[in-house]
Amino acid sequence: MTSQAELDAVRRAVALSARALGRTSPNPPVGAVVLAPDGTVAGEGWTQPPGGAHAEVRALAEAGELARGGTAVVTLEPCRHTGRTGPCTSALLEAGIARVVVACADPTPQAGGGAALLRAAGVDVETGVLADEVATGPLEAWLTSRRTGRPFVTWKYAATLDGRSAAADGTSRWITGAASRADVHRLRAEADAVVAGVGTVLADDPLLDARGVDDARQPLRVVVDTSGRTPLTARALQGRTPALVVTAPLPDDPGHPLRREVGRGPDGHVDPHALLALLQDEHDVVSVLLEGGPVLAGAFVAAGLVDRVVAYVAPALLGSGPAALGPAGVGTIAAAHRLQVDDVTRTGEDVRLVLRPAAPAQAPRPEERVA
Numbered sequence: 513m514t515s516q517a518e519l520d521a522v523r524r525a526v527a528l529s530a531r532a533l534g535r536t537s538p539n540p541p542v543g544a545v546v547l548a549p550d551g552t553v554a555g556e557g558w559t560q561p562p563g564g565a566h567a568e569v570r571a572l573a574e575a576g577e578l579a580r581g582g583t584a585v586v587t588l589e590p591c592r593h594t595g596r597t598g599p600c601t602s603a604l605l606e607a608g609i610a611r612v613v614v615a616c617a618d619p620t621p622q623a624g625g626g627a628a629l630l631r632a633a634g635v636d637v638e639t640g641v642l643a644d645e646v647a648t649g650p651l652e653a654w655l656t657s658r659r660t661g662r663p664f665v666t667w668k669y670a671a672t673l674d675g676r677s678a679a680a681d682g683t684s685r686w687i688t689g690a691a692s693r694a695d696v697h698r699l700r701a702e703a704d705a706v707v708a709g710v711g712t713v714l715a716d717d718p719l720l721d722a723r724g725v726d727d728a729r730q731p732l733r734v735v736v737d738t739s740g741r742t743p744l745t746a747r748a749l750q751g752r753t754p755a756l757v758v759t760a761p762l763p764d765d766p767g768h769p770l771r772r773e774v775g776r777g778p779d780g781h782v783d784p785h786a787l788l789a790l791l792q793d794e795h796d797v798v799s800v801l802l803e804g805g806p807v808l809a810g811a812f813v814a815a816g817l818v819d820r821v822v823a824y825v826a827p828a829l830l831g832s833g834p835a836a837l838g839p840a841g842v843g844t845i846a847a848a849h850r851l852q853v854d855d856v857t858r859t860g861e862d863v864r865l866v867l868r869p870a871a872p873a874q875a876p877r878p879e880e881r882v883a
């Protein structure tokens with residue numbers, strides 16, 4: 513039976529794990545709280561960058577002797593394998609922890625199974641505590657990427673109330689207000705990579721880095737550019753923040769250190785699946801912030817590669833100009849990419865919506881078909 517103190521500790525561990533977002537890949541951002549035998553908080557921790565301590569180890573160190581006979585509360589099942597650091601299960605046993613409360617199971621074959629190992633060693637282990645709530649928090653990208661075998665993709669866009677991402681003359685600065693733009697910088701700092709198409713780079717010359725966020729870790733900046741049209745003077749390629757231009761194979765091209773080639777999709781553009789595989793395999797990317805524009809975003813949506821949408825909607829009307837999303841493989845209403853709304857928040861004068869794909873659209877009965 514989970515106590516109220518343990519439920520509170522799970523939610524505290526989730527809040528702690530948010531501090532690790534964007535800093536731990538390819539490891540998961542985990543939070544941990546150690547409760548002393550009297551149920552009071554004795555130690556707290558969150559995952560350190562790769563090679564650093566895991567959340568449990570930090571929390572145990574802070575708790576010291578108070579951990580003996582106490583309870584460890586963790587957002588993810590403690591690992592039982594030796595990677596760059598030792599197994600967390602061993603650290604928990606050595607500290608004399610009597611009970612472990614776990615929110616989400618670790619689905620990876622090499623690290624999973626920690627709960628069973630602890631139980632076999634005589635520790636009282638409860639799993640699945642607030643699992644659904646925790647799985648949509650800071651762990652979501654990592655958990656989803658383990659399930660799908662590719663990085664988790666958040667498509668972010670800004671649009672007017674009538675769904676325009678730019679005006680008829682191509683101008684788009686700024687559709688949304690300062691609070692929304694600051695929120696986007698937070699999303700960038702939480703992502704491992706920020707991805708934009710060459711169309712956006714040629715139109716806006718964005719920096720694509722995270723600014724105005726305390727102690728921000730910079731994401732890898734990625735320009736998707738089938739035929740290598742990105743000027744090397746583009747601002748997204750400057751500075752010390754890492755950057756990459758991903759092209760299709762360009763046989764007669766001398767290449768450039770910032771360029772990487774992947775295969776083409778059936779439409780002749782860079783294959784989004786191959787792009788994500790490259791980011792995962794060569795850059796340990798677990799979470800991608802897709803910043804568009806509409807053409808590249810349409811390709812990702814059509815390929816079923818968007819896991820979360822963050823939309824900033826400004827109280828403004830344009831009446832003409834490009835839509836926020838380009839062609840996404842939808843020719844009829846029954847094929848619409850349906851989403852469910854997870855959150856609606858005011859960001860300054862704008863509204864921010866967080867959505868994720870709903871169940872696949874059902875084929876309509878004949879009488880429901882829209883002409």
Ligand SMILES: NC(=O)c1ccc[n+]([C@@H]2O[C@H](COP(=O)([O-])OP(=O)(O)OC[C@H]3O[C@@H](n4cnc5c(N)ncnc54)[C@H](OP(=O)(O)O)[C@@H]3O)[C@@H](O)[C@H]2O)c1
Nearest residue numbers: 669670677684709711712737738781804805806807808811
């Ligand atoms: N409001 C917003 O949130 C927002 C965000 C970003 C941009 N924008 C606006 O969007 C406009 C630019 O729009 P855009 O749609 O041209 O930009 P984009 O989506 O950034 O770039 C489109 C280009 O990406 C390349 N690309 C590479 N792989 C692709 C693939 N698999 N599928 C499709 N395209 C692929 C294509 O050119 P190649 O095949 O030649 O490489 C394509 O022309 C600008 O006005 C900008 O201000 C608005």
